[in-house]
Amino acid sequence: MQSFSSDGVQLAFIDLAPTNDVPKGETIVLVHGFGSSHMVNWVNTQWTKTLTHAGYRVVALDNRGHGQSEKLYDPAAYSSQIMAEDVRRLMDHLDIPHAFVMGYSMGARISAHLALAHPDRVRALLLGGLGIHLVEGVGLPLGIADAMEAPSLDVLTDPMQRMFRAFADATKSDLRALAACIRGSRQTLSAQEVGRITLPTLVSVGTKDDVAGSGPELADLIPGAESFAIEGRDHNLAVGDKSHKQAVLDFLTRL
DSSP: OEEEEETTEEEEEEEEOOOSSSOOSOEEEEEOOTTOOHIIIIITTTHHHHHHHTTOEEEEEOOTTSTTSOOOOOGGGGOHHHHHHHHHHHHHHTTOSOEEEEEETHHHHHHHHHHHHOGGGEEEEEEESOSTHHHHOOSSOTHHHHHHHSSOGGGOOSHHHHHHHHHHHHTTOOHHHHHHHHHHOOOOOOHHHHHTOOSOEEEEEETTOSSSOOHHHHHHHSTTOEEEEETTOOTTTTTTOHHHHHHHHHHHHHO
């Protein structure tokens, strides 16, 4: 792991060279979801292996409050705009003028904000695990923050609260930092703002995902965007699905 300072916040990241004998000369930046990390979201699911074997340079960070990055406890430190600037500063740190940017769930929300604020830095946008809730929703329910602050998993009865708390416990996350993140990263984009994203865009959502909202509805708002249905997968299992990986590789090949 390496680290850098993003406006005074220490963030961890990995920078992997392509393992293909014929590198594509392109970089893809990966932005993980809430309560996850670069390791859980991208390495354990074989995304980094898939992409480096396909000839891409792969950069993936641990978002602030997550993984090996600095933990902050003020919700104001976790706005989607601030976390989008973390990604932009990482690209600056590595002298990457532009890259493919792929985010999952909260990471997709961050990536969309990055694409809107800095379209010249994003070669193409890959949004996984986030559909129309980018516009119509404000992120995960606030009850997830309450779940992070509960004394234990045993006192929770709501299935979604239990799912996210169990995941956070399994990854040994900083629960207080995650509660602040949920409360601070609740920025939507309007339909008009999404319509200003004119980059090549792929929206991929599981057909059993009850968190993301409709992928096709979001894709319809983004000029020229494509939608891919990850068949039979819920929000968690869609991440590393083989058909999802192939759809992303096929999309990138067409650019």
